[in-house]
Every structure is written in structure tokens, then in C-alpha cells.
Amino acid sequence: MPRPKKSPEEKRDLRVAFRLSAPDAEALGARAKAAGLSVGAYARMMALKGKVQVVTRSEPDFALLDQLRRIGVNLNQLAREQHRRGHHDPDYLHHLCQQIESLLAQAIEDGG
Numbered sequence: 001m002p003r004p005k006k007s008p009e010e011k012r013d014l015r016v017a018f019r020l021s022a023p024d025a026e027a028l029g030a031r032a033k034a035a036g037l038s039v040g041a042y043a044r045m046m047a048l049k050g051k052v053q054v055v056t057r058s059e060p061d062f063a064l065l066d067q068l069r070r071i072g073v074n075l076n077q078l079a080r081e082q083h084r085r086g087h088h089d090p091d092y093l094h095h096l097c098q099q100i101e102s103l104l105a106q107a108i109e110d111g112g
Helices: 020-036 037-049 063-086 090-109
Strands: none
Touching: 020 037, 063 090
């Protein structure tokens, strides 16, 4: 499916150019890279907002993600078996899901 078309207000069709010395261009590039942005995006944010908020993300905890995957597989197997036997206990599955959501929220608050 193609990307949705931008409205005329959202399109960036005007170009603004300015000159920099080589050291200034290197500094701008370094700051943009540190912020995780392109030079154009960094310059646009600085020009329009006067600041750039850098969002740093820690590396994902692959052991935690693997455990979550395993829990998902087990829940899927449990639900499939209940349906196969004609045995429906949505309260039990709902309780398990609430516990998992609680643990996930705690892990996110603690930094993963």
C-alpha cells in the first residue's frame, strides 16, 4: 500500500539555503548525527523551534523480548487447546493477560 499523500500545508516544497564555513558545517553535521537526525531536519528544528530535543533509546533487552515471545507462544497454545476442547474460560486468559500487562508496564518503568 502506498504512502498517503501529504496535504498542501504539509508539503515541504520551498528551499532555504545558507552558507557555512567548513568547521561550522562539520559541527552542524555532528550535532545532527548526535541527535539522530538528518542535517536538514536538525537545521529546520533549530530554525523553527530554537532547540532540538534528543530522544535516546537504549538497546532492546533481547532476553526480555525472547521471554515475551515465549509467553505469547504459550498463551496461543493455551487458547488454541481451550477452543479445540470446546472449553472456554475467558476470565482465566483475561487474568493472565492483565498480569503480563502489569509486568510489562513495570519493566518499561524500570527501563526495560
